[in-house]
Amino acid sequence: MNFAILQFPASNCDQDALHVVQNVLGQSGRFVWHKENSLAGMNAVIIPGGFSYGDYLRTGAIARFSPIMQAVREFAAQGGPVLGICNGFQILCEAGLLPGALIRNRSLQFRCEHVFLKTATHQSPFTNKIPAGKILRLPIAHGEGCYFADDATLDQLEKDDRILWQYADANGQLTESGNPNGSLRNIAGLCNEARNVAGLMPHPERASENVLGSADGRLIFESWINWLESRMTQAA
Amino acid sequence: MKAKIIVTPKKAVLDPQGKTVQNALEQMGYKGIGAVHVGKYLEIELPGADAEAWRKQVDDACHKILSNPVIEDYRFVIE
Numbered sequence: 001m002n003f004a005i006l007q008f009p010a011s012n013c014d015q016d017a018l019h020v021v022q023n024v025l026g027q028s029g030r031f032v033w034h035k036e037n038s039l040a041g042m043n044a045v046i047i048p049g050g051f052s053y054g055d056y057l058r059t060g061a062i063a064r065f066s067p068i069m070q071a072v073r074e075f076a077a078q079g080g081p082v083l084g085i086c087n088g089f090q091i092l093c094e095a096g097l098l099p100g101a102l103i104r105n106r107s108l109q110f111r112c113e114h115v116f117l118k119t120a121t122h123q124s125p126f127t128n129k130i131p132a133g134k135i136l137r138l139p140i141a142h143g144e145g146c147y148f149a150d151d152a153t154l155d156q157l158e159k160d161d162r163i164l165w166q167y168a169d170a171n172g173q174l175t176e177s178g179n180p181n182g183s184l185r186n187i188a189g190l191c192n193e194a195r196n197v198a199g200l201m202p203h204p205e206r207a208s209e210n211v212l213g214s215a216d217g218r219l220i221f222e223s224w225i226n227w228l229e230s231r232m233t234q235a236a
Numbered sequence: 237m238k239a240k241i242i243v244t245p246k247k248a249v250l251d252p253q254g255k256t257v258q259n260a261l262e263q264m265g266y267k268g269i270g271a272v273h274v275g276k277y278l279e280i281e282l283p284g285a286d287a288e289a290w291r292k293q294v295d296d297a298c299h300k301i302l303s304n305p306v307i308e309d310y311r312f313v314i315e
Contacts, residue, residue: 057301057302058304061301061304062301065301093306094304099306100306101304101306101307103245103249103250103307104252104253105252106250106252107252108252108253108256146250148249148250148306148307149306150248150306182250182252
C-alpha cells in the first residue's frame with residue numbers, strides 16, 4: 001500500500017509516521033509537501049502531528065487552506081482513507097471533514113504522557129483488527145486536545161457509532177481521571193459519516209514498537225492495512 | 237480605515253482560560269467579579285473609505301477563517 005504523509009511548515013511527526021509505514025509495517029510511502037496538489041497513486045493519507053503554521057490563529061486553521069487539502073477533500077470524497085493524528089485531527093476538524101473542534105485542554109496544561117484508550121467501535125478502517133476488550137496505551141502530547149461539539153452533534157456521533165476511541169482508565173472505564181484534556185464524552189478519536197476519514201489526538205506512530213514502551217499503535221495501522229487489502233480484493 | 241474584529245468563545249464552550257483569569261483576579265482581591273472570557277482582537281487595514289463595500293468581505297473572512305463557528309462568535313466594526 002502506498003501511504004502519503006502530508007508535510008506542512010512545522011509538522012513534526014512526519015518522520016515518525018513514515019518510519020512506521022516503511023520500517024515497521026513494510027509498506028511504501030512518501031512525504032507530500034503541502035503545496036503539492038495531487039494525491040495520484042496514493043492508497044492512504046496520514047496527516048501527521050506538529051504545529052502547522054505555528055498554531056497561529058487556531059490550531060489547524062491555516063493549514064486547511066493549503067493546496068494539498070483540496071486534493072485531500074477529493075481523495076476523501078472518493079472513499080479514500082485519511083487519518084489525522086494530533087495536529088492532523090485539528091486540521092481535519094478545521095477543514096470541516098470531521099465535526100467539532102479541539103480546544104484548549106481543560107487543565108490549561110500541555111499534557112505529554114501515556115493514556116489508556118477504549119476502542120468504542122470496531123466498525124472502521126482504523127479499528128477492525130483491534131482485539132475486543134483490548135485497552136490501548138498510547139502517548140499524547142498536546143495543549144489543545146479537548147474535543148468539543150454541541151450536544152446534538154455528540155448525540156449523532158453516538159447514534160451513528162462514529163466515536164472510535166475514548167479516554168479511559170486502565171480497566172477501560174470512562175472516568176474523568178482517565179480523561180487528560182476534558183474532552184466531551186471522553187472522545188479521543190472519531191470518524192466521518194462515510195467512516196473513511198478519522199482523527200485522534202493520541203499518537204499511534206509513537207507507539208508501534210515495543211522498544212518505545214508500547215506497540216499498541218500498530219493495531220491501528222494493521223487495521224488500516226487489513227481494510228485497504230480487503231477493499232482491493234473486493235475491487236479486483 | 238480599519239476592520240476591528242473581536243472573536244470570543246461561545247457561551248456554551250468550556251473556557252478554562254477565562255475561568256483561570258477569573259480565579260486569579262479574585263485571588264488578587266477583585267471580589268465580586270463575574271465570569272471572564274478571553275478572546276482575540278484583530279485589526280485589518282482596508283484601503284478607501286467605503287466601509288459598506290468591505291462589510292460583506294470582512295464578514296465572509298470572519299466566518300471562513302478568522303473565527304471557527306463551532307466554538308467562537310465574532311463581531312466587528314469598520315471605521
